[in-house]
Amino acid sequence: MPISAAILSLGLSVVLVLIGLWVGQNVNLLPIDASANAPVYDELFQVLFSIGTSLLLGIVGLLIYSLVRYRRVAGDTGDGLAIEGNLPLEIFWTAVPAIVVLFIGIYSYDIYERMGGMAPLNDHSVHAMHASADPSMAAGMAMEAGDGPAGPARVWAGISPTGAGTDAVKVDVTAMQFAFIFRYPESGIISGELHVPVGQAVALNMEAKDVIHAFWVPQFRLKQDVIPGQPTLLSFTATKEGRYPIICAELCGPYHGGMRSTVVVDDPETYSAWVTKNSPAPIPVSVSSANPVPLQS
Amino acid sequence: MTLTLSPPTASPEPQAPLQPQGWLRYLSFSVDHKVIGLQYLVCGFLFYFVGGALAGMIRTELLTPLSDFMPRETYNEVLTLHGTVMIFLWIVPVVNGAFGNYLIPFYVGARDMAFPRLNAVAFWLIPPAGLLLISSYFIGSASQSGWTAYPPLSLTTPATGQVIWILSVLLLGGSSIFGGINFIATILKLRRPGLKMLQLPMFCWALLGTSILVVLSTPVLAGTLVLLSFDIIAHTGFFNPALGGNAVVYQHLFWFYSHPAVYIMVLPAFGLVSEILPAHARKPLFGYITMVYSILAIVVLGLVVWAHHMFTSGTPPWMRLFFTIATSLIAVPTGIKFFNWLATLWGGKIALNSAMLFSCGFIFNFVFGGITGVALAQVPFDIHVHDTYFVVAHFHYIVYGGTVFVIFGSVYHWYPKFTGRLANETLGRLHFVLTFIGFNLCFAPQHWLGLNGMPRRVAEYDPQFTFVNQVSSVGALLMAISTLPFLINMVYSAFAGEKAGDNPWRALTPEWLTSSPPPVENWKGPAPLVTHPYGYGEVPQPQAVGASSP
Numbered sequence: 001m002p003i004s005a006a007i008l009s010l011g012l013s014v015v016l017v018l019i020g021l022w023v024g025q026n027v028n029l030l031p032i033d034a035s036a037n038a039p040v041y042d043e044l045f046q047v048l049f050s051i052g053t054s055l056l057l058g059i060v061g062l063l064i065y066s067l068v069r070y071r072r073v074a075g076d077t078g079d080g081l082a083i084e085g086n087l088p089l090e091i092f093w094t095a096v097p098a099i100v101v102l103f104i105g106i107y108s109y110d111i112y113e114r115m116g117g118m119a120p121l122n123d124h125s126v127h128a129m130h131a132s133a134d135p136s137m138a139a140g141m142a143m144e145a146g147d148g149p150a151g152p153a154r155v156w157a158g159i160s161p162t163g164a165g166t167d168a169v170k171v172d173v174t175a176m177q178f179a180f181i182f183r184y185p186e187s188g189i190i191s192g193e194l195h196v197p198v199g200q201a202v203a204l205n206m207e208a209k210d211v212i213h214a215f216w217v218p219q220f221r222l223k224q225d226v227i228p229g230q231p232t233l234l235s236f237t238a239t240k241e242g243r244y245p246i247i248c249a250e251l252c253g254p255y256h257g258g259m260r261s262t263v264v265v266d267d268p269e270t271y272s273a274w275v276t277k278n279s280p281a282p283i284p285v286s287v288s289s290a291n292p293v294p295l296q297s
Numbered sequence: 298m299t300l301t302l303s304p305p306t307a308s309p310e311p312q313a314p315l316q317p318q319g320w321l322r323y324l325s326f327s328v329d330h331k332v333i334g335l336q337y338l339v340c341g342f343l344f345y346f347v348g349g350a351l352a353g354m355i356r357t358e359l360l361t362p363l364s365d366f367m368p369r370e371t372y373n374e375v376l377t378l379h380g381t382v383m384i385f386l387w388i389v390p391v392v393n394g395a396f397g398n399y400l401i402p403f404y405v406g407a408r409d410m411a412f413p414r415l416n417a418v419a420f421w422l423i424p425p426a427g428l429l430l431i432s433s434y435f436i437g438s439a440s441q442s443g444w445t446a447y448p449p450l451s452l453t454t455p456a457t458g459q460v461i462w463i464l465s466v467l468l469l470g471g472s473s474i475f476g477g478i479n480f481i482a483t484i485l486k487l488r489r490p491g492l493k494m495l496q497l498p499m500f501c502w503a504l505l506g507t508s509i510l511v512v513l514s515t516p517v518l519a520g521t522l523v524l525l526s527f528d529i530i531a532h533t534g535f536f537n538p539a540l541g542g543n544a545v546v547y548q549h550l551f552w553f554y555s556h557p558a559v560y561i562m563v564l565p566a567f568g569l570v571s572e573i574l575p576a577h578a579r580k581p582l583f584g585y586i587t588m589v590y591s592i593l594a595i596v597v598l599g600l601v602v603w604a605h606h607m608f609t610s611g612t613p614p615w616m617r618l619f620f621t622i623a624t625s626l627i628a629v630p631t632g633i634k635f636f637n638w639l640a641t642l643w644g645g646k647i648a649l650n651s652a653m654l655f656s657c658g659f660i661f662n663f664v665f666g667g668i669t670g671v672a673l674a675q676v677p678f679d680i681h682v683h684d685t686y687f688v689v690a691h692f693h694y695i696v697y698g699g700t701v702f703v704i705f706g707s708v709y710h711w712y713p714k715f716t717g718r719l720a721n722e723t724l725g726r727l728h729f730v731l732t733f734i735g736f737n738l739c740f741a742p743q744h745w746l747g748l749n750g751m752p753r754r755v756a757e758y759d760p761q762f763t764f765v766n767q768v769s770s771v772g773a774l775l776m777a778i779s780t781l782p783f784l785i786n787m788v789y790s791a792f793a794g795e796k797a798g799d800n801p802w803r804a805l806t807p808e809w810l811t812s813s814p815p816p817v818e819n820w821k822g823p824a825p826l827v828t829h830p831y832g833y834g835e836v837p838q839p840q841a842v843g844a845s846s847p
Contacts, residue, residue, distance in 0.1 A: 031749050044677055047816050052668040059635065059664050063657060066642040069647055080580035080645035082834030089640070090633065094786060097632035101625045101671065106673035108616065115677055118614050156611030156648035183434045185385070211450040212544060213683060214609060218750035221681040223608045227545060228449055229538030232611050245759065249609075249684040249752040252523070257755030 016054045016061075024050030034244060034265065035220035036237040038117050042221075044111045051100065080132040116235075124213045168201040168235065173225045175206065175213035178255040180246060187279045197271035198241050204234045214249035217263055225250055238265040300738045305553045310512030321651065328413035328422065330816060333420050334399030335715060338708075340420075343389035344382050344427055349777060351379035356739075356773040359766045372756040373435060373441035374458070380444030381462065384558065385469040386427045388700055388785025391751040392565040393511075394476055396502045396707055397504050399715075400572075401480060403808035403815075404498045405825055407490025411482035419475035426468035433461035443754060445551060448525060448536035448544050456529050463522045463529075470515045470522075473561075477486055477511030480504050490825050497584060497587070497804050498830045502589050503568025504693050506596040510557040510564075513600065518554035521547060526657050536764040545610055552603035560599040562696055563591060566703035575637055576655045576804040578645030581831040584637040591630035598627045617676045624674035633668060635660060651725025658733050662698025666691055669744065684754075687747025688741045698736055703730070705783070712787075717813045718794030724786035806830045 024046040033039050052293040070080070112118065171194065172183040182191045196202045206215060214222040215234065219242075224234045249258035266274065317325045320331050323339070329602060354375050358366040366373070398416065402409055410416045416568040433439040440462035442451035451459050467470040484497070484505050525547065527533040534540025536547040575582045604612060612620075638660060643846065647653065669691040672678050705728070742765045747753075751762050758766070800809040807827045811820050 029745055029748050040676060041681060042674065048672045048675070056664060056668055059639065060661055062639050062659055063642070066639065067647060067657060068647075070642065070645050070647050072579075072646040076646055078579070078646060079834040080578060082581060082832075083583065084581045084831070085584040085586070089582050090637070092630060093636040094587070094633055101628050104671065104675065105622055105625050108677055111675075111677045112614075112618075117617070117676065135349065137460070140311065157614075168607060211428050211582045212447055216684075216750075216752065217780075218681070218748075223609050223680050223683055225611065227538070227611060229544065245750060247750060247752055251373070251447070253454070253756040254373060254441070256373075256751075257364060257369070259743065259755040281636065296543060 002169075012061075013058070016034045016058050019057060020050040020052075020054030023053040030220050030221075032206060032240065034238055034240040034242060035218065036239055038219065038221045038239075040111055040114050044108060045099070047107065048104065049136045050106070053254055076240065109112070118250075156227070168203040170197055170203050170205065171196075173204050173215065173226070175215065175248070176209035177211065177253050178259040180213075180215070180248075180259075180261045184275070187253040187275050189275065189278045192277070193261060194246060195271060195274050196238055196263060196265055198238050198265050199267045200268070201237045204236075206234060211252050212250045213252050213259070216247045216249040217244050218247070219244040220263075223249055241265045241267060283287070308634045310537060320658075320717060322844045324405045326417050328409070328418065330398045330410045331612070331815060331819075333396075333416050334395050335404065336420050337390050337394035337398060337423070338396075340423060340427075340822065341395060342453045343393075344386035346780070347431065348379055348382035348387055349780070350656065351375050351382065352773060353698040355379060356770040358756055358771050361759070362758050362760040362763050362766075367756075369756050370438070373443070373754070374455075374719065375440040377440045377443050377462070378430070378434065378756055380838075381430060381440075381466065382427070383696075384444065384562070385466060386423065386430075387395075388562045388696060389469075389473060389512060389558070389705075390423055391425070392562060392569070392700055393473070393480075394423075396569060396711075397565065398808045399711070400498075400500055400808055401483055402820060403811075404501050404830075405484055405487050406492055406716055406807065406826065407483060407487040408818040408820075410479050412479050415475050416479055419472045419479070422468050422472040422475075426465040426472070429448055429461060430465040433465075434456045437464065440591055443798070446522075446525065447540075447551075447618070448528060448547050449538065451525065451530055451647025452537055459529055461524055467519055467522055470519050470791070471595045473511050474515050477508035477515070480508040481512065488825060489707050491826050492828070495580050495586070496830070498568075498752060499571035499585070499588055499592075502569035502592050503564045503571070503785055506592045507564045508560050509596055510561050510599060514557040517550055521554075529610050538820050545607070548610055549604065551602075553554070553559075556603040556606065559692075559695065560595060561763070562700050564595065566590070566700040568658070569703050569707045569710075570638065571660075572806060573652050573656045573706055574641050575831045575833060576710070576802045577648045577650065577656075578642050579647075579833050580641055580645040581624060581741070581833050583635070583640035585635070585831070588637055594630040595627060598630070602627065605674055605679070608676050612790045619769050621674055621676050625671055626670050627665065635664060635667075639741045640793050643728055645788050650709070650722055651705045651729055652710035652725060654729040655732075657707065659702040659706065661698055662694050662702060662736070666698055669694065680682070682747050684752055685747030686743040686751045689753045690743035693736075698740070701734070702736075705729075710802070711808075712790070713797030714808055714813050714815070716794070717788050717797055719797045719801060721786050722796060724782040725846050728782045728786065731775055731779030731782070735772050735777075735779055737772070739769050739772025739776060742772075805832055 005163060027049070029049075030042055030045060048108055075143050094199055107179075131233055147194060160188060170185055172185060173194075174181040174183070179192065180194070183189070184191075189242045204215070206224065206226045208228045210228065212227050214223055214225045217236075218237070222234070226232055239268075242265055244263050244265070246261040246263050250256075317327075322329070323336055325332075327333060327336075345748055354367065355372070358364065358372055360366075364372065393398070398410065430439075436457070438455040438458040440446065440451070440458045441454040442459065446462065484501050488494075488497075524533075524535045525686060528537055530536055532540075534542040536542045536544050538544055571582055572577070573587065602624040604616055605624045608617055608620075669687070671687065673682065709720050709725050712718070745761055746765055746769075749762070751758050797813055799811065799813050802809070805827070807825060807830070809814070810825050810827070
């Protein structure tokens with residue numbers, strides 16, 4: 001390759017990388033970030049978006065340039081160059097994607113760890129939490145017992161299962177066709193909406209009654225399937241006050257689209273007031289789905 | 298290019314005299330691989346229109362945030378049928394069965410597939426299985442649990458539809474396995490003497506890799522679905538947590554087939570593009586050997602990535618990490634293929650005809666889908682967008698933007714071989730422009746929907762997503778309209794198209810070295826020995842001569 005062509009390619013690559021970086025920094029496709037995990041997620045998103053934009057523009061640029069530059073003139077019946085390959089070039093474009101992918105892998109591992117994904121599940125607090133879970137569901141999972149070192153029964157973990165310390169707000173979540181029900185074991189509140197204080201860890205202990213559901217709050221960048229027979233832990237810390245949707249993300253029947261609830265993030269005082277107001281006589285379960293139908297067996 | 302004459306490889310057994318002639322052949326139990334290939338193709342297109350109509354129903358329902366176009370149960374039936382029809386009755390049979398059957402015997406220099414009768418059986422399983430599947434809608438209820446049929450949902454939805462769904466997928470899986478065995482035997486054992494594996498056109502390698510995946514993974518799906526049917530019919534508890542079963546085991550078994558199924562749909566398309574690009578760019582396929590190795594690498598890696606569909610299923614952290622790494626690695630051999638295709642175009646003399654346009658559309662769409670695929674492989678990224686419209690957009694970029702674009706490109710490329718006439722280029726280009734714009738308009742906005750909170754498989758959604766959903770539906774409408782010029786073109790050109798001659802593209806692969814359409818048993822004389830199927834540029838005027846004696 002002549003020197004000038006090499007410099008040109010290098011220059012174009014730098015321009016592509018800069019465009020990618022600019023797009024990653026300035027084009028925001030995500031909803032607001034309202035949990036401690038969300039900014040970490042958005043950082044990963046920006047990096048992937050930058051790399052993806054550079055790659056896409058580069059490849060599409062090459063494609064369009066080739067189509068224009070090397071288009072066949074009418075009546076030309078000749079052939080192109082008889083180039084069957086170029087080993088250094090092929091090694092180059094094996095190595096570059098491999099390095100990019102390796103970088104992405106290591107970086108996303110780092111992100112995963114910062115989100116708490118690698119936290120060991122046999123943490124003491126997990127079992128303490130699980131002990132408070134509804135004992136009736138232990139029967140279905142008796143076969144799974146003994147997997148953990150000392151636990152009475154196995155629990156499953158969403159991403160960041162144990163970020164919550166002992167001061168976490170504990171909530172037992174029941175997912176059923178077609179609603180979420182939230183129980184606060186410390187105060188005895190049963191609610192159809194999830195109320196949490198801003199800035200404090202929340203530890204969810206989730207179970208599904210009938211089919212697989214999923215707990216998703218887009219503004220928290222958090223999703224976890226709730227599978228019958230698999231009590232599942234998930235924790236988060238909300239960072240911005242507001243009302244955010246809780247969405248079931250796993251097809252669970254005809255009213256799947258209506259299986260939504262709300263997480264209300266309040267300042268600690270408003271939250272305490274809500275707890276006090278609702279504690280003595282738990283409010284009846286307010287089912288938030290559009291039109292609940294009787295469960296099928 | 299080397300062409301030598303040799304005696305016929307297989308002693309040509311006379312064609313059974315009772316085989317019908319003329320168009321009736323296509324409705325018969327023909328054992329001619331070309332007839333079977335076209336049977337697969339036309340049958341696949343019929344089911345494509347069914348699946349497309351179902352997609353139209355979905356996009357109509359999603360024009361408004363309320364569930365107001367059809368009952369919610371029907372919506373779930375429609376989305377289940379759409380997925381099942383498009384995968385099992387359209388893409389897999391067409392990209393493997395149609396083009397594989399038509400081309401592979403030519404490429405290995407054989408007069409038919411290794412097992413012609415098994416081949417016919419494999420095809421004739423498809424129409425009844427497809428009709429069975431669609432009939433379930435009319436005799437009560439079709440399956441409502443999505444094409445993934447996750448228990449316990451699939452155990453609680455109406456049983457008739459679910460059992461019929463299982464039965465038809467079992468039949469289609471059987472057809473697929475028969476085809477896979479046949480391709481492996483044909484490529485390995487029926488090669489013309491003197492023809493080496495590394496002289497085969499790339500489509501042979503792609504189909505060999507695909508068939509290995511089919512034979513290894515489809516039986517797992519079959520076994521899984523049999524167990525699922527026991528759970529439904531006999532109330533066993535394999536996957537039913539209420540009876541001590543495990544619903545996640547089903548997901549592992551299901552995706553052990555269904556992730557390789559993506560490569561079963563995509564690898565043959567890679568092979569077809571590798572045939573189209575050199576012929577219309579007048580250049581050798583760049584990096585033949587690395588193309589072969591990357592196919593083999595995709596086959597091996599494709600078998601060990603399935604759990605990336607299960608990052609939110611309570612999968613242990615070590616497993617999430619392993620499958621993240623394995624999935625990301627697939628980008629490397631895939632990337633090699635795309636760079637090699639770009640290098641094939643570089644310095645060529647490119648004819649921008651319909652076949653080429655669809656192939657280039659494929660490159661754009663697949664690179665887009667591949668990039669979102671690498672992102673989705675990262676656990677922390679996937680946790681947010683899993684089971685949302687982001688994933689819907691991603692896999693449509695792969696299977697529609699990728700494979701279906703290649704199917705259209707291939708139809709234009711081989712239409713002169715099938716019919717002896719050229720397809721109309723103006724209609725073909727119109728078809729491409731409408732499809733390309735419609736497709737991107739339909740699916741690109743869905744990435745945003747997913748990122749911002751719209752889950753997949755819902756009949757109702759947050760009203761803030763109305764406008765973007767309507768844009769997407771307009772795109773779907775354009776895609777539907779785009780099939781009109783295609784259909785008109787196919788029918789019109791078959792009767793009134795310009796005569797193509799035997800080799801209108803002056804291509805060097807063996808199927809062009811015979812008459813168009815080819816005779817029974819492919820060559821009047823002995824099969825030619827084509828050792829340089831991509832030998833463009835070596836001789837100024839490639840000779841389309843050899844064994845074909847008109």
